[in-house]
Amino acid sequence: MNVKVELTINDRKVVADVEPRTHLADFLREHLRLTATHLGCEHGVCGACTVLIDGAPARACIALTVALEGADVKTLEGLADDRRMRVLKTSFHERHGLQCGFCTPGMLISAWDLLRRKPDISERQIRQEMSGNICRCTGYQGIVRSIKHAADTLQSSVGV
Amino acid sequence: MKPAPFTYRAASSSPEAIDALAKEAPPRILAGGQSLVPMLNLRLAPADALLDITRIAELRAVEETINSVRYGALTTHASFEDGLVPDASNGLMSHAAGNIAYRAVRTRGTIGGAIALADPAADWVTVCIALEAVLHLQSTSGKRQMQVEEFVLGPYFTAIAEGELISTIEVPKRSASERWGYHKVVVKTGEYAESMAVALLDRARGFARIVLGATDGAPIVMKKSAGALLAAADEAALKTAIACDLEAGEHEFGAAKRMLHTTAVLRAAKDAMAS
Numbered sequence: 473m474n475v476k477v478e479l480t481i482n483d484r485k486v487v488a489d490v491e492p493r494t495h496l497a498d499f500l501r502e503h504l505r506l507t508a509t510h511l512g513c514e515h516g517v518c519g520a521c522t523v524l525i526d527g528a529p530a531r532a533c534i535a536l537t538v539a540l541e542g543a544d545v546k547t548l549e550g551l552a553d554d555r556r557m558r559v560l561k562t563s564f565h566e567r568h569g570l571q572c573g574f575c576t577p578g579m580l581i582s583a584w585d586l587l588r589r590k591p592d593i594s595e596r597q598i599r600q601e602m603s604g605n606i607c608r609c610t611g612y613q614g615i616v617r618s619i620k621h622a623a624d625t626l627q628s629s630v631g632v
Numbered sequence: 633m634k635p636a637p638f639t640y641r642a643a644s645s646s647p648e649a650i651d652a653l654a655k656e657a658p659p660r661i662l663a664g665g666q667s668l669v670p671m672l673n674l675r676l677a678p679a680d681a682l683l684d685i686t687r688i689a690e691l692r693a694v695e696e697t698i699n700s701v702r703y704g705a706l707t708t709h710a711s712f713e714d715g716l717v718p719d720a721s722n723g724l725m726s727h728a729a730g731n732i733a734y735r736a737v738r739t740r741g742t743i744g745g746a747i748a749l750a751d752p753a754a755d756w757v758t759v760c761i762a763l764e765a766v767l768h769l770q771s772t773s774g775k776r777q778m779q780v781e782e783f784v785l786g787p788y789f790t791a792i793a794e795g796e797l798i799s800t801i802e803v804p805k806r807s808a809s810e811r812w813g814y815h816k817v818v819v820k821t822g823e824y825a826e827s828m829a830v831a832l833l834d835r836a837r838g839f840a841r842i843v844l845g846a847t848d849g850a851p852i853v854m855k856k857s858a859g860a861l862l863a864a865a866d867e868a869a870l871k872t873a874i875a876c877d878l879e880a881g882e883h884e885f886g887a888a889k890r891m892l893h894t895t896a897v898l899r900a901a902k903d904a905m906a907s
């Protein structure tokens with residue numbers, strides 16, 4: 473039996489009739505065609521589907537859409553104009569933070585949240601904090617370097 | 633879409649939730665969904681009906697009393713990590729919470745859900761037993777309280793009764809002179825632990841307690857090891873005590889597991905002594 477749910481996605485009000493078993497990532501991809509959110513493992517381990525729910529990072533593959541009544545969801549698409557996200561994307565581009573790009577949306581959202589919480593961060597801390605995002609092809613050196621570079625860029629331009 | 637179909641309903645109050653749980657075919661409780669939804673996706677947990685309890689405000693409330701802090705079952709790992717709730721444990725709960733899984737799991741996963749599930753490697757199960765925490769449970773037959781130590785009977789096996797809901801986890805305020813050590817053996821940061829140990833030591837009060845988790849069953853309260861820690865025994869004596877505790881229960885550990893568990897306990901004990 474479908475359930476009606478009303479939530480905000482990327483600042484847009486969305487009203488939908490969904491099957492209770494529809495997880496948020498399927499809802500985003502299949503119903504709204506917001507395909508930046510990727511699916512890898514679908515059980516919370518790989519991080520590819522990471523989005524923001526009410527401002528905090530969450531796995532879209534293990535969040536049920538029906539349970540998100542009233543929630544505020546942001547995906548990578550919704551952060552296109554965000555400054556911290558733009559700096560991160562440039563860093564990933566310049567410092568080889570991606571190869572095939574499959575894990576990248578989740579990496580970017582997790583890194584975005586990490587730099588918001590811990591703007592002054594070491595490479596070692598980045599490695600620990602990003603352990604919930606798996607990359608199968610770039611290798612982590614480039615990813616860690618990209619995030620560190622973004623952190624330094626953002627730090628050096630504070631107040632500018 | 634991976635799970636089999638189920639129905640969904642959100643309860644807005646505890647009485648409404650326990651009424652729904654008293655039905656003949658009771659629904660499965662959905663809290664943070666960080667264990668349940670993966671199990672539904674993998675079709676490991678059969679559920680025809682889910683009862684979402686996350687809208688129940690009183691299960692989110694945190695109350696400080698003179699002797700304890702009562703954490704609503706829905707308190708997330710992240711709110712402990714970020715210090716958004718009063719601390720009863722001299723920082724142990726915040727430290728442990730920050731090492732559960734990954735940030736994107738901690739923002740939604742709840743302490744009540746972790747204890748209800750009783751995964752043998754769940755951090756809260758071991759930590760709450762070490763802290764002598766008490767669970768408050770309710771159902772249509774009334775309310776009751778129970779030590780977490782008595783509640784967890786084995787892997788994914790607890791003393792929860794049919795139709796019962798965990799409403800609060802009450803942690804007695806630990807004395808200011810108590811020190812803690814917490815050591816977790818993980819292959820990869822954030823993964824379920826291979827072994828974990830919590831050691832508490834309060835010389836002023838003449839108190840020590842050590843709990844070992846991520847065993848093949850319920851966490852083990854290591855009485856001999858705690859005695860050795862309190863007596864400031866040297867490493868060899870501590871090792872002997874750990875070996876005794878490991879052999880005492882119904883568990884049978886292989887050589888590798890024994891070594892991991894011994895190391896976890898030794899390191900937790902050392903941290904409790906050093907801090």
Ligand SMILES: Cc1cc2nc3c(=O)[nH]c(=O)nc-3n(C[C@H](O)[C@H](O)[C@H](O)COP(=O)(O)OP(=O)(O)OC[C@H]3O[C@@H](n4cnc5c(N)ncnc54)[C@H](O)[C@@H]3O)c2cc1C
Binds near residue numbers: 515666732743799
């Ligand atoms: C990738 C990944 C890694 C993880 N690693 C770790 C780890 O290293 N250590 C760790 O401790 N945990 C880990 N977890 C689990 C996480 O901590 C979960 O949040 C937690 O185990 C369950 O809490 P929940 O609120 O999400 O519960 P849910 O998934 O909603 O529910 C879990 C079970 O408890 C029942 N339940 C929930 N709340 C109540 C209640 N109030 N009363 C009665 N029954 C209830 C549900 O019916 C269900 O059976 C991991 C999870 C993921 C996805």
Ligand code: FES
Binds near residue numbers: 512513518520521
């Ligand atoms: S697809 Fe969600 S964590 Fe892997």
Ligand code: FES
Binds near residue numbers: 573
């Ligand atoms: S860039 Fe290919 S998996 Fe990470």
